[in-house]
Amino acid sequence: MEKTLHELAGLLLDVVFLVREDGRIAFVNHACTKVLGYAPDEMIGRTIQDFIHPDDLPRTRTEMAEVAGGRAGYGFENRYLRKDGSAIHFQWTAFWSPKDQLRVGVARDVSERKRSEARQAALLALSTAAHRADALNSMFSAFDATLRALLPVRRMAAVLEPDQRLTYLSDGAGWAETDGWHVVPMSTPGAAFGQLRLDLAEAAILQPAEQELLQFAASQAAAAIERFALQADLAHAARYDELTGLPNRRLFQDRMRLALARSRREHAGGAVLFIDLDDFKCVNDQHGHAAGDQLLRAVAQRIQSCVREADTVARLGGDEFVVLLEEVADAAQVRRVADKICKALAEPVALGAAELPASASIGVAMYPQQGEAVDDLMRHADQAMYASKARRKAGCRQELRYPVVNADT
């Protein structure tokens, strides 16, 4: 017994459309009406394009024209719209039946595979954004686009610990305290960095796979924040002394280069002070290394308090400090600053049970008089400091407790 096309189509579990040459639907099977949520009457007679997702219409038209021209269609994918407005992904086989003057289209619901592919692509996009981003804002912006394309998310915000500082907010979104937002902590096994906050579409309930995607986003963000913090720490460590927080030799020399360039341009002079504590080894030996550290920190603060904000105080290492004084009028002004430093250091510092004063030998190099290159000036100031220290050692310890500035200056 020969079955008609309609009878056969009715038997299939896959979705079947029979469409006339003018694009109007001649027949839909039970699977079709069930999947799309329409009654047969609501579909038959209407043009098929009414049911296709508008974004997929242009390429679907091209495919339909080619099938109408005689090429069998196999594997074409597009989205249709259900009666409730939601989208469904179909994969098609189709051919034109000249005998019936109908286009026969058989479709399978591949929405789950599409969702899984989209999730995989999102995972890759999130991890790429987290690894490639050179700033937090660009990373969160990429996260925002990826998550909003896939999840029922209207807006995204990111806040950072320790003070819940808002660091990212979707474009055009106003920030009110985010009651009711979906919160995902950004943390690594050892540390909490803040939260991703998502404003979900009304009545949206996240599926387990969607929750997992958000967890992944938050963990990638946490790893990136940790990396940025580490980079910032390393950058800081490369330029600052850990014990005192002062600039280190490298940053000091950079500042000197800038100051020397400025001095050439503006014909203004300045000075470098080389400061070495006297008998500092005794502090360590008699009071312990921790007390020595404490004294070094106090010395750093006191030297800093004797100069202007624009001047630079640095620790070269051990008990050696340097000061860059910009725009000084003459050697007398430099001498006054050196005396002020000596006096400040002479004030006893409380180190546990003991109270200790500090004293230092100071050498000075003026620029441009004693050099216009960083190395020359540092060497000159160092030698002047040694000469000063040698005089102190040659003379009475008590008298030279607060040494005079080297006579060269």
Ligand SMILES: Nc1nc2c(ncn2[C@@H]2O[C@H](COP(=O)(O)OP(=O)(O)OP(=O)(O)O)[C@@H](O)[C@H]2O)c(=O)[nH]1
């Ligand atoms: N506590 C502490 N000591 C340090 C640090 N770095 C270096 N030192 C010590 O600082 C001392 C520096 O000694 P020197 O400058 O050579 O000698 P000094 O005792 O100051 O003697 P003069 O410079 O000749 O007056 C050494 O004993 C170092 O071990 C540090 O970060 N903390």
